[in-house]
Amino acid sequence: MKFFEPIQIGTMRLKNRIVLAPMGTTTDSTCSFNAYDLAYYEERAKGGAGLIMTGAVSVSDEFEPPACQLLNSNKHVYMLHRIAESVHAYGAKFAIQLSPGIGRMNWIDPHTAPYSASPCPNYYNPELICKELPIEGIHKLVKAMGESAKLAKDAGVDMIEIHGYGGYLIDQFISSKWNHRTDEYGGSFENRQRFLFEIIDEIRKTCGKNYPIAVKVTLDSMDDDEKPLEEGLSIIKRLSQSGIDLIHYGRGSYSCRWRMVSSVYQHPGFDLEAARLVREVSGKVPVMAHGKLNHPDVANKAISDGLVDLIAIGHGLIADPHWPNKVKENRLDEIVPCIGCGECHFNAMKGHPRPCAVNPLCMHEKEYQLYPAKTKKRILVLGGGPAGLKAAAIAAQRGFDVTLWEKNQYLGGALAAAAAMKFKKDVKDQLEYLIRQVKKYKVDIVLEKEAILEDVLSFHPDRVIVAIGANPVVIPIKGHDLPHVTTAIPALLHPETVKQNVVIIGGGEVGCEMGVEFASKGKKVTIVEIAEDILMAPSFVANKQNIRYMVEHSLVHVLTSCATKEIKEKEVIVELNGNQEVLKADTVIFSTGFRSEHSLFEQLIDKNIDVVEIGDSQKPGKVIDAIHQGYHCMRVYEG
Ligand SMILES: Cc1cc2nc3c(=O)[nH]c(=O)nc-3n(C[C@H](O)[C@H](O)[C@H](O)COP(=O)(O)O)c2cc1C
Ligand code: SF4
The missing domain is CATH 3.20.20.70 (Aldolase class I)
Known part of the structure; x- marks a missing residue:
């Protein structure tokens, strides 16, 4: 070179x-x-x-x-x-x-x-x-x-x-x-x-x-x-x-x-x-x-x-x-x-010591080093998204005996969906890196294995990491359960199921990215956002400006201050400026956030298991939260 x-x-x-x-x-x-x-x-x-x-x-x-x-x-x-x-x-x-x-x-x-x-x-x-x-x-x-x-x-x-x-x-x-x-x-x-x-x-x-x-x-x-x-x-x-x-x-x-x-x-x-x-x-x-x-x-x-x-x-x-x-x-x-x-x-x-989502050691090069495990404890990681993958890799790197159960056929969780968009090659590279790491450190990976309490108990782990992600929020309006209604992750992972006229409910970062992605594939996309503007959540200014620019320079149709009223078989009824409007839709995608599910974590606590909840399981967050929590929970573990 x-x-x-x-x-x-x-x-x-x-x-x-x-x-x-x-x-x-x-x-x-x-x-x-x-x-x-x-x-x-x-x-x-x-x-x-x-x-x-x-x-x-x-x-x-x-x-x-x-x-x-x-x-x-x-x-x-x-x-x-x-x-x-x-x-x-x-x-x-x-x-x-x-x-x-x-x-x-x-x-x-x-x-x-x-x-x-x-x-x-x-x-x-x-x-x-x-x-x-x-x-x-x-x-x-x-x-x-x-x-x-x-x-x-x-x-x-x-x-x-x-x-x-x-x-x-x-x-x-x-x-x-x-x-x-x-x-x-x-x-x-x-x-x-x-x-x-x-x-x-x-x-x-x-x-x-x-x-x-x-x-x-x-x-x-x-x-x-x-x-x-x-x-x-x-x-x-x-x-x-x-x-x-x-x-x-x-x-x-x-x-x-x-x-x-x-x-x-x-x-x-x-x-x-x-x-x-x-x-x-x-x-x-x-x-x-x-x-x-x-x-x-x-x-x-x-x-x-x-x-x-x-x-x-x-x-x-x-x-x-x-x-x-x-x-x-x-x-x-x-x-x-x-x-x-x-x-x-x-x-x-914001004045924080500058962190890096994928490198928890950034600005902490000396203090966040890993040390070898004192005893070879048995660690069970539930969930193969970024938090689970990171926790598993770090635990295994330290010398613990690590098993990871993932309910899907694939690893990556929500990150796999983000990585599916063609302008997110960097994310795809990171996911592949995380997967390489768990393999390198010989984590025992079991796919299509849903975590249920009895199985976890009979595994006799010394510590359990709950990283099972979060569930998408679907607003319970009339028609939300029709067959052509879906959420962001399945839509991105199975783009072949997304038909020609797409209505995306929610104009946050994910909704906008999906809009641009599907529009670039020739779909007719409308984003319906109830707030007065898209992209309202605070985030990195360059990404925010850039995705806005991409939306504005695409054929994506954006409706703000617009409430979704009902989903029908071929259309979505919205309310805009006090008037009802009809949007043609043969695929409707909810992109309205995620909600954590804590029941397994709570059951494990009740059984006196040493358990930690990380990533979206704990609270829907960003990749930085998932990867840092995964890193630190197994960095500080004494075993
Ligand atoms: C956290 C951060 C702080 C930056 N601070 C400065 C700076 O103090 N002075 C400067 O000239 N550029 C600054 N930049 C811009 C970088 O020097 C560089 O031009 C830019 O990130 C593009 O290079 P990259 O794609 O390799 O990151 C900063 C970039 C980042 C990400
Ligand atoms: S953009 Fe994200 S991953 Fe890249 S250096 Fe910054 S924090 Fe790290």
Whole structure:
């Protein structure tokens, strides 16, 4: 694979071209990197990436609170230095991404407007108008970028990446949509770029002309008018002539976030479509791209074809820090696939230590390790969905004697249904991985075995894990029990039973995904949602925006504020705006949530069995809940 070849970036030699993409890790009240960050970065260096990069680190807290870490004093250098040492021990290099701010993307409180290039609407609350950053503020931030860069250099950091992308503060200065200044930082295109280029000059001044500098830059904002392509190309051309060492380009904006932070629906290497354009203007300066490049063939081809020089991997290295070594050693079956659920981003935005749905060790690399079982206890796992599979694999990996009963003919539970949609290949890969794991650790799998109390008792387990999933909720309206009425899981697993005119009741994520899936197969689909909008549950913004975009760009017909009144043999009666309407329907699918069933769990408790209930059995939840509960319940088990 070409990405294992070394490369020279200015004065920095990288052992390979695999880069941990900059991804902000939330911090504690010190605003410093902490021991969790140290373990997180160290693990990714150990896993074989050639360059480890931090997420965006603020250089000042004078104008806005830092979104992640802050680097403006020796106090913040302490852990940075320790991370640099650990990363270097594995032969990798260490870069820091420095940011002068995120401007209008700030959320301080409902009343405090953040600073931006000019007065413009705050992203989260457009009624809150941002304040114009005073000219002295610009000068201070430019200086602060230089000072922080010097602190980083002295701490042992090998390269600075300037966070000049994503619609954040530097981009707000560049964009004529947000920058209406009349001083030398506004007006002409050249003036709008002044902030960025002064920062580069300042870092050169403080760190010396040979110290490597990268710039992460937005090529264009795609579905938004913040930055046209010609401007992005022109900036890249100027950057390539400015003496910087690496151009890292990205695309999109906050209003189409899935173009920036990949969604589950994006295809591998989605940003490579623009790589040739970037190459044409970037001269001899190496180029780095990101966007689901954790697919070895896609990444290899991008480098072999000369499109890019380095590949930055974000989600892929959160999910599996050892991706590089596994690829190198041709252990592709052992790679933990990212499922694109976005829990890492969604939870980090809430201030949680950034978790990963499929990698419970993420940000807990040292504390959640597994230890061998002391005695070979007999573990019975009921249910072969993601929670049960994970619990079984972890128990068996620790050395327990594990049996798994699954009532269906197949493993995977609800995940198998999600994996059946063609744009959910990532989920399919994860399910296959989980199944490989239970087989690898020799779990005794019994299919078509429904768990009943007597059988469980006569099995004499030392511990039972109840992971039997949840039952779909069907609203008991007239006609709900007709033969052409079904629920999401059977409809997805047996698409051949879904006829031409489909009505989906429920416009949440599952309903919308099913709608797009069946519409792409030529079905005539209507989604009926009782709420005023589809996709109302909080979730990862990129997935949410992306599936909405897919619904809007499909032939799916959406009815909101619409109540389902009755299902008949060939039609569904709904009430919309106070009027009754008739929808043609030869398949009706309820996508109205799930409800747990606790009776077996309670019976086992009554029998004094050591029993734990996890996943949807405990409470209908997300994949992250299922996999983490599966992992932890057998991680902490003493036996
Ligand atoms: C949790 C999370 C945090 C991120 N934080 C940053 C950041 O601080 N700076 C940045 O430039 N990009 C950030 N990104 C974007 C990634 O660097 C990368 O461009 C994007 O995830 C696409 O690459 P991927 O498909 O390999 O994940 C973040 C992405 C994620 C998932
Ligand atoms: S949380 Fe989900 S999207 Fe993020 S890295 Fe893990 S699997 Fe991928």
